[in-house]
Amino acid sequence: MEKxxxxxxxKERIVxxxxxxxxxxxxxxxxxxxxxxxxxxxxxxxxxxEGDEEIHRWSExxxxxxxILLRAPPPEPHPDAAQAPDTGPVGGGARHCGSCGxxxxxxxxxxxxxxxxxx
Numbered sequence: 524m525e526k527x528x529x530x531x532x533x534k535e536r537i538v539x540x541x542x543x544x545x546x547x548x549x550x551x552x553x554x555x556x557x558x559x560x561x562x563x564x565x566x567x568x569x570x571x572x573e574g575d576e577e578i579h580r581w582s583e584x585x586x587x588x589x590x591i592l593l594r595a596p597p598p599e600p601h602p603d604a605a606q607a608p609d610t611g612p613v614g615g616g617a618r619h620c621g622s623c624g625x626x627x628x629x630x631x632x633x634x635x636x637x638x639x640x641x642x
């Protein structure tokens with residue numbers, strides 16, 4: 524099959540696509556697409572194999588081709604970790620996401636690993 528790179532994904536193409544989690548398991552099919560008001564993100568409305576509805580932000584998607592591939596969920600924070608996100612050394616330097624602990628570049632508004640909003 525020919526790969527379609529840099530092709531826009533229309534709603535008509537996405538709706539009905541199968542959704543697979545990061546472990547390769549079938550989650551369900553895309554039923555609709557929604558917008559996240561006040562944010563620069565969209566979300567997929569997925570009908571699961573059990574008939575339930577799940578919402579997954581587009582920032583949780585790692586790939587879209589023949590199927591929609593979801594990212595692995597962020598690891599749970601260690602219970603001993605501080606609640607406040609690490610803002611790095613005074614005067615600049617690397618910060619870390621308060622949700623997953625991934626390094627955050629200065630000026631970044633959302634974590635590139637888990638999609639959480641960073642301060």
